[in-house]
Amino acid sequence: MIRTVFAKWLWDSRRFLLGWTAAIVFVGCGYAAFWQTFEDPEVAELLENYPQAILEALNYTDITTAEGYLSATVYGLVVAVLMIVFSISVGTRIVAGEEEAGVLDLTLSHPVSRLSLALQRVAAYVTAVLAMLAVFWVAMVAISGPASFDSIPVGRLAAMHLHLAAFAVLFGTLTYAVGAATGRRAFALATGSGFAVLAYAMSGLIPQMEGMEWVRDWSPFTWLNGSEPLVHGLDGGHLAIMLTLSLVFVAVGTVAFQRRDLAV
Amino acid sequence: MTETVIVTQGLTKAYGHTQALRGLDLEVRQGEVFGFLGPNGSGKTTTIRILLDLIRASSGTATVLGLDPRHDGVALRRRLGYLEGDFVVDGRQTAGELLRYLGHLRGGVPPARITELSERLGLELDRKIKTLSKGNRQKVGLIQAFMHEPELLILDEPTSGLDPFLQQEFTAMTREVTAEGRTVFMSSHVMSEVQKTSDRVGILRDGVLTSVDTVESLRASTTRRVEVHFDREVGPEAFADVPGVSELSVSGALLRCRLDGPADALLKVLAAHTVVSLTSVEPDLEELFMDRYGQGPDAEVSA
Ligand SMILES: Nc1ncnc2c1ncn2[C@@H]1O[C@H](COP(=O)(O)OP(=O)(O)OP(=O)(O)O)[C@@H](O)[C@H]1O
Numbered sequence: 367m368i369r370t371v372f373a374k375w376l377w378d379s380r381r382f383l384l385g386w387t388a389a390i391v392f393v394g395c396g397y398a399a400f401w402q403t404f405e406d407p408e409v410a411e412l413l414e415n416y417p418q419a420i421l422e423a424l425n426y427t428d429i430t431t432a433e434g435y436l437s438a439t440v441y442g443l444v445v446a447v448l449m450i451v452f453s454i455s456v457g458t459r460i461v462a463g464e465e466e467a468g469v470l471d472l473t474l475s476h477p478v479s480r481l482s483l484a485l486q487r488v489a490a491y492v493t494a495v496l497a498m499l500a501v502f503w504v505a506m507v508a509i510s511g512p513a514s515f516d517s518i519p520v521g522r523l524a525a526m527h528l529h530l531a532a533f534a535v536l537f538g539t540l541t542y543a544v545g546a547a548t549g550r551r552a553f554a555l556a557t558g559s560g561f562a563v564l565a566y567a568m569s570g571l572i573p574q575m576e577g578m579e580w581v582r583d584w585s586p587f588t589w590l591n592g593s594e595p596l597v598h599g600l601d602g603g604h605l606a607i608m609l610t611l612s613l614v615f616v617a618v619g620t621v622a623f624q625r626r627d628l629a630v
Numbered sequence: 631m632t633e634t635v636i637v638t639q640g641l642t643k644a645y646g647h648t649q650a651l652r653g654l655d656l657e658v659r660q661g662e663v664f665g666f667l668g669p670n671g672s673g674k675t676t677t678i679r680i681l682l683d684l685i686r687a688s689s690g691t692a693t694v695l696g697l698d699p700r701h702d703g704v705a706l707r708r709r710l711g712y713l714e715g716d717f718v719v720d721g722r723q724t725a726g727e728l729l730r731y732l733g734h735l736r737g738g739v740p741p742a743r744i745t746e747l748s749e750r751l752g753l754e755l756d757r758k759i760k761t762l763s764k765g766n767r768q769k770v771g772l773i774q775a776f777m778h779e780p781e782l783l784i785l786d787e788p789t790s791g792l793d794p795f796l797q798q799e800f801t802a803m804t805r806e807v808t809a810e811g812r813t814v815f816m817s818s819h820v821m822s823e824v825q826k827t828s829d830r831v832g833i834l835r836d837g838v839l840t841s842v843d844t845v846e847s848l849r850a851s852t853t854r855r856v857e858v859h860f861d862r863e864v865g866p867e868a869f870a871d872v873p874g875v876s877e878l879s880v881s882g883a884l885l886r887c888r889l890d891g892p893a894d895a896l897l898k899v900l901a902a903h904t905v906v907s908l909t910s911v912e913p914d915l916e917e918l919f920m921d922r923y924g925q926g927p928d929a930e931v932s933a
């Protein structure tokens with residue numbers, strides 16, 4: 367029985383969420399299984415001959431260990447991008463998409479405050495992110511033996527997944543905030559995607575420019591895996607930055623949402 | 631218990647350069663059906679959405695059930711039923727799923743009540759909403775507004791898309807609401823519809839209330855266009871002096887005129903001839919405005 371905005375959102379999104387979970391598990395595990403090829407000494411040698419700058423731009427600096435490979439490809443690129451796309455897509459829907467579709471009036475004509483509606487939906491989204499990455503974690507643990515990365519402790523994998531969750535939520539909450547503040551899906555989408563492109567450039571291309579090395583420390587991609595959670599576990603500082611920023615986004619977006627007119 | 635359930639004073643609303651409301655003073659009393667009548671774009675939906683705190687007035691005050699929508703929105707909406715002018719919902723759920731969920735948001739509506747209303751209106755609860763026709767979707771909207779028996783129903787063009795049988799059923803439902811001392815505030819731009827359901831009618835024009843009247847007095851003052859076909863040619867002389875008749879034109883066996891007030895005198899004169907057919911058309915809303923209030927669409931320009 368669906369009784370709350372929180373449960374309603376999860377239930378209504380069930381197919382969407384299952385589809386995304388499946389995509390992340392298949393693509394993520396697919397790339398992870400590829401690690402065996404890289405373990406081959408010949409491939410390692412081949413990579414060593416690549417110009418260092420290109421590898422750095424691609425974030426592929428330490429690709430010769432399981433941790434380095436997974437961190438650079440699976441977590442730092444493929445699944446990271448999938449989680450960003452998922453989060454931006456959900457972030458636009460939380461308020462702006464519904465508002466533009468004209469279905470927000472009905473809920474808000476009930477005894478539900480805007481604050482409660484917004485926070486319940488954001489909470490549902492964060493729950494979905496955690497659930498998806500938990501499922502993906504189970505899948506990664508399951509294939510770690512056959513794919514020969516079971517040298518990585520499952521706890522370190524979990525730490526990586528938590529970093530990834532905080533990283534994804536950063537994009538989702540920014541997109542939500544712009545949508546909630548403006549009611550415009552297009553603005554939310556543009557801001558979220560722009561932030562993603564900027565974040566990627568800040569971790570690869572921009573730091574290679576003269577005197578711009580410092581930019582790397584401020585890229586969400588650095589907060590995601592710069593501390594090598596697969597090797598060292600959780601990084602309190604990076605997690606704190608991501609969570610604080612997300613909270614600020616949610617707070618600003620929600621306050622603005624409460625103050626403005628709703629579109630019909 | 632409050633005597634007046636909706637009071638607005640000097641309500642204004644600007645959307646950028648568009649002035650949608652220009653000082654609306656409105657009073658709706660407990661236990662009545664109040665028809666909120668006005669042409670397209672006159673500000674009906676704007677007013678209603680301010681009462682629900684979906685949008686905020688630029689200036690002026692609104693009090694609903696003794697509460698300020700801006701600050702006691704949740705407490706207020708707990709006691710309201712609302713139907714949007716354009717009722718849209720996610721079509722992938724069934725009508726029953728949606729109504730049960732909305733019932734929970736209201737703190738629980740007995741399932742029997744939902745079933746009863748859906749049977750009364752002839753709505754299939756297990757159909758996906760996207761497969762329903764426009765009228766059937768409107769039924770879902772009506773049920774969610776009525777199901778928790780709120781003290782006040784605020785309905786934005788509730789009968790659009792409903793067939794005559796359902797319009798009748800709707801009228802009966804509003805009667806039941808007022809019989810229990812509850813109140814209905816509904817907007818419309820169809821005069822005849824408001825006449826059927828409402829006790830009092832407020833007429834909105836360009837964001838101000840131009841008049842508030844009971845339906846009886848509106849009807850009595852209504853202007854009609856009358857057209858009569860006789861079996862042979864008639865002269866205009868006999869009709870020119872009939873009380874209430876103006877703009878008379880007679881050509882051959884056809885008479886056209888405008889009739890203000892009771893039709894009795896004209897009928898008595900017509901009875902002296904053989905009448906083949908007689909039509910009496912009530913004016914549409916715009917005509918009513920122009921005739922009764924002497925304000926054409928460009929009234930602001932000269933005022
Ligand atoms: N979001 C908006 N932005 C700009 N102008 C608006 C907006 N909503 C309404 N308006 C304008 O405000 C005026 C009043 O609109 P409103 O929707 O209240 O009219 P209405 O009486 O409900 O009309 P209808 O009978 O067509 O539903 C119109 O001129 C309309 O164009």
Ligand SMILES: [Mg+2]
Binds near residue numbers: 674
């Ligand atoms: Mg309207």
